[in-house]
Amino acid sequence: xxxxxxxxxxxxxxxxxxxxxxxxxxxxxxxxxxxxxxxxxxxxxxxxxxxxxxxxxxxxxxxxxxxxxxxxxxxxxxxxxxxx
Numbered sequence: 001x002x003x004x005x006x007x008x009x010x011x012x013x014x015x016x017x018x019x020x021x022x023x024x025x026x027x028x029x030x031x032x033x034x035x036x037x038x039x040x041x042x043x044x045x046x047x048x049x050x051x052x053x054x055x056x057x058x059x060x061x062x063x064x065x066x067x068x069x070x071x072x073x074x075x076x077x078x079x080x081x082x083x084x
Contacts, residue, residue: 008038009045016041016053025060 004017018026030040041056048055066072 007041009042014052016056018053018056022057022060025064026056029060029063 002017002019003023004015005023006013006015008014026040027037030037033040041052044055044059045052
């Protein structure tokens with residue numbers, strides 16, 4: 001089920017509508033990177049071309065695909081450098 005959630009992007013409140021599975025995975029990615037959820041969403045927002053909810057889904061899918069093939073996570077959504 002989709003749920004609207006509030007996030008802060010560069011100090012401004014906005015909302016995104018995401019399914020629980022995507023939200024939970026996004027939180028897990030932020031925790032694994034030792035960063036805040038708002039910081040991660042800000043990074044995703046900075047590189048997006050479409051709407052924010054779609055950009056988050058594409059980002060989460062990319063991270064899951066990377067994880068499935070054993071590639072390391074990256075530091076930022078637009079930085080291919082692996083997390084050490």
